[in-house]
Amino acid sequence: MRRAVFPWRLEKSLIPSPVMSILVPVCSVLLALLVGAAFLALAGRDPWFLYGEMFSGVFGSRYGLTETVVKAIPLVIAGLGVGLAFRMRLWNIGGEGQLFMGACAATWVALTFPEQPAWVLLPGMFVVAAVGGGLWGLLPAIPRAYLGVNEIITTLMLNYVAILWVDYLVYGPWRDPAGFGFPLTARFSSGAILPTLGESRIHAGLLVGFALALLLYLVLYRTRWGYEIRVVGDSPGAARYAGISIERNILLVMLVSGAICGLAGMVEVSGLAHRLQPGFSPGYGYTAIIIAWLARLNPLSIILVAFLFGALQVGGYVVQTSGVSATTVAMLQGLILFFVLAGEAFLKYRLRRVRDAGAGVARA
Amino acid sequence: MDAECLVEMRQITKRFPGVLANDRVDLAVRSGEIHVLLGENGSGKSTLMSILAGLYRPDEGEILIGGRPVGLRSPRDAIQAGIGMVHQHFKLVETFTVAENVILGDWKTPLFLKRRRIEREIAELSRRYGLRVDPRARVWQLSVGERQRVEILKMLYRGCRVLILDEPTAVLTPQEARELFRNLREMADRGQAVLVITHKLQEVMEIADRVTVLRRGRSVATLERGAFTPRDLAWLMVGRDVVFQIKKPPSQQGEVVLELRDVYVRSDSGRLGLQGVSLTVHAGEIVGVAGIAGNGQRELAEAVTGLRPVCSGSILLSGRDITNIGVRRVIDQGVGHIPEDRLGIGLVPRLNAVDNLMLKDYRRPEFRRGPFLNLRLARERAAELVKRFDVRLSNLDAPVKLLSGGNLQRLLLAREISTNPRLIVAVYPVRGLDVGATEAVQRLLLEQRRAGTAILLISEDLEEIFKLSDRIVVLFGGTVTGIRPAEWSDPEEIGLLMMGTQPAEEAVP
Numbered sequence: 116m117r118r119a120v121f122p123w124r125l126e127k128s129l130i131p132s133p134v135m136s137i138l139v140p141v142c143s144v145l146l147a148l149l150v151g152a153a154f155l156a157l158a159g160r161d162p163w164f165l166y167g168e169m170f171s172g173v174f175g176s177r178y179g180l181t182e183t184v185v186k187a188i189p190l191v192i193a194g195l196g197v198g199l200a201f202r203m204r205l206w207n208i209g210g211e212g213q214l215f216m217g218a219c220a221a222t223w224v225a226l227t228f229p230e231q232p233a234w235v236l237l238p239g240m241f242v243v244a245a246v247g248g249g250l251w252g253l254l255p256a257i258p259r260a261y262l263g264v265n266e267i268i269t270t271l272m273l274n275y276v277a278i279l280w281v282d283y284l285v286y287g288p289w290r291d292p293a294g295f296g297f298p299l300t301a302r303f304s305s306g307a308i309l310p311t312l313g314e315s316r317i318h319a320g321l322l323v324g325f326a327l328a329l330l331l332y333l334v335l336y337r338t339r340w341g342y343e344i345r346v347v348g349d350s351p352g353a354a355r356y357a358g359i360s361i362e363r364n365i366l367l368v369m370l371v372s373g374a375i376c377g378l379a380g381m382v383e384v385s386g387l388a389h390r391l392q393p394g395f396s397p398g399y400g401y402t403a404i405i406i407a408w409l410a411r412l413n414p415l416s417i418i419l420v421a422f423l424f425g426a427l428q429v430g431g432y433v434v435q436t437s438g439v440s441a442t443t444v445a446m447l448q449g450l451i452l453f454f455v456l457a458g459e460a461f462l463k464y465r466l467r468r469v470r471d472a473g474a475g476v477a478r479a
Numbered sequence: 480m481d482a483e484c485l486v487e488m489r490q491i492t493k494r495f496p497g498v499l500a501n502d503r504v505d506l507a508v509r510s511g512e513i514h515v516l517l518g519e520n521g522s523g524k525s526t527l528m529s530i531l532a533g534l535y536r537p538d539e540g541e542i543l544i545g546g547r548p549v550g551l552r553s554p555r556d557a558i559q560a561g562i563g564m565v566h567q568h569f570k571l572v573e574t575f576t577v578a579e580n581v582i583l584g585d586w587k588t589p590l591f592l593k594r595r596r597i598e599r600e601i602a603e604l605s606r607r608y609g610l611r612v613d614p615r616a617r618v619w620q621l622s623v624g625e626r627q628r629v630e631i632l633k634m635l636y637r638g639c640r641v642l643i644l645d646e647p648t649a650v651l652t653p654q655e656a657r658e659l660f661r662n663l664r665e666m667a668d669r670g671q672a673v674l675v676i677t678h679k680l681q682e683v684m685e686i687a688d689r690v691t692v693l694r695r696g697r698s699v700a701t702l703e704r705g706a707f708t709p710r711d712l713a714w715l716m717v718g719r720d721v722v723f724q725i726k727k728p729p730s731q732q733g734e735v736v737l738e739l740r741d742v743y744v745r746s747d748s749g750r751l752g753l754q755g756v757s758l759t760v761h762a763g764e765i766v767g768v769a770g771i772a773g774n775g776q777r778e779l780a781e782a783v784t785g786l787r788p789v790c791s792g793s794i795l796l797s798g799r800d801i802t803n804i805g806v807r808r809v810i811d812q813g814v815g816h817i818p819e820d821r822l823g824i825g826l827v828p829r830l831n832a833v834d835n836l837m838l839k840d841y842r843r844p845e846f847r848r849g850p851f852l853n854l855r856l857a858r859e860r861a862a863e864l865v866k867r868f869d870v871r872l873s874n875l876d877a878p879v880k881l882l883s884g885g886n887l888q889r890l891l892l893a894r895e896i897s898t899n900p901r902l903i904v905a906v907y908p909v910r911g912l913d914v915g916a917t918e919a920v921q922r923l924l925l926e927q928r929r930a931g932t933a934i935l936l937i938s939e940d941l942e943e944i945f946k947l948s949d950r951i952v953v954l955f956g957g958t959v960t961g962i963r964p965a966e967w968s969d970p971e972e973i974g975l976l977m978m979g980t981q982p983a984e985e986a987v988p
Contacts, residue, residue: 185830246830252888290619333851336856337851337852338850338851339841339846339847339852340850342837342841345827345834346827346838349827349828349829349830350823350826350827350828352820352823352825353823353824353825353826353827353838355786355806355824356784356786356806356816356818356824356825357806357838357839358785358805358806358807358808358809358810359807360807375492385518
């Protein structure tokens, strides 16, 4: 008789239980922190001390909390942007570039019409940033829609183009003559700056993020266009069969996805930096990919996950003062994504104890 | 058991979440026999065979090969033990050639492929068994029937002594099926064992040396040839008597609804899939399209429904030209489509029943409420359709991919019929369905016929075509080789037409 030695079986489970769908991501994040701790220990650091520092640095002070919100704002918006494209299985890796182009377009408005009042300038920057980011998203969508050119490569490549373009502008034509040679544009006029919450650095971009999340949620689940996106995303074959134009939707979704990422860039320069400068984004467009994915592309969850990652980012800055590289946070982000994706297996499958396995173990 | 037993399965039990798929099943297969495994959908046939093929491991029970217990951990184990399975859903790499698919995963394959020699071997093998297929063709270009041949070749190439076929005739014509059966018989005569899964009684009567009937995961009987009648088997299989014939009232034909005039269409491989096809379908008429898979059926269905561009010729719907006007407008003109691939094309797997039921309607004005979709109406409509068409689902919000084949097809039919189409294009509407679901689907089609809908029925099952159709159109090589009223023609004649032979030629003096 041949019996199982290992008394557990992996089985497909059709509907994940509600307990598991909360427990699994939480455990995944904890495991990621544990592995991260191992790496920190290997680097000769005390991981628990550092985690404690990060935690108290983020949640123990007014500064930490508001900074978390500040960091979360572009992450929410860019996460919504790339998440929309992911819905249709368009792998828009170009959030970063679209964000840069949005910021660049908004800066152009701010620098060209500095005398205009805020009620003209801010909506103007808003629209132009959306157009700038949107066109940058549309560009790779055209060969994707009509020739099947892989958008992962093209969107990624366009990031470098956008970043270098901004570099060129701030080192060249847009450099502030009064800026002592630093690669910065002139500071925006007061009309081009987003209002802030009291004295803090939290700016109105937060409201933009919330509004967009709600809007996207409604669009996805309540409108015809959202319905089409969900159909195409799940089954392009069924979409074609139902007479839904896949090409048209690829163009539209990439346009809107890019436009939203462009807005993330606009609120960042208009609400925080108040000028365009190189490296104003520490890879928000890339972190947004992780966020959208962890939030399972649900617009409302994206807000939550973005705040978590905002906190992580701030935690990174905090531990930097103890001499640890801020890239530690990048490692932790990667680990979290890794573990959460791996954890999905436990939602799709479940372990079941084989009844009479005792005999098998005894024999072995 | 006795020494001639090639494979024996003892007390096999297999559970899936919520289902007991196999419950202490015994099965012994002798060398030199064709053993048929008979049962309805969900009776556990495929699970049992997947265990034998190494895909699943049994929770309990054991497998003996040549009297010795073996542990089959993977299909590779099974193949090395001489057991090969041809699945209902083919497991081929679409972008590879036939030859590449055949050698894929074969442990004998050397590091550097001797392509020429392998192709020659495969060509020879396919000639010997009459499994005509070009070893150099790419799989995505092949029809369903040809793909099955590749699957069989794959197992023969590996020298399997036990060949398991999961509903092999589902894609074949009677002639082809008979040819396949001859080949299977030949294999059996050489001492191999052939296991055939089916739910078609006719096939059991034709080929089975022995038959094992499964019902709800349990083996209810194993019978020797001559010890059973079709009625016995039907009773064993479903536990009740089956109505074999659907009564078909005479058709009340109206005006011409669909007309094809000299239509040419390219297939995926770029060759002409339809070459000058002309046919008509009247209101209240079912026109059955018979033909071996890959002779233009897919191109025909896709051309009529607007999914595939027409190169020349025209397609008219109630006199209006619908040639190349696009899928959306074809739908709006009142063409319903039951596609071959239900879950891949006809339904959106991860969306729920409400979303799936409005797939063809969501653009209509009554579903519009300001900028939003009228989801309340959609939900009401869905609940009503689910009830009317007896779709069994736990709730409207579950993704439809969880439904069984029969329920999926009911859901699909519910949607297509609810739009009151002028024309329904039904492609293989009962493929893979059990007796009960097949009956239900066929009744629905006949109801539509009575209601005056024109129906173009594409089927691989001649029995079904004869049962439902008023006229039969035979496709061969992309051309119409014959149009016959269903009552006057006999299956042999249609079968010959499907093979490209004109029986009339011989009869003419």
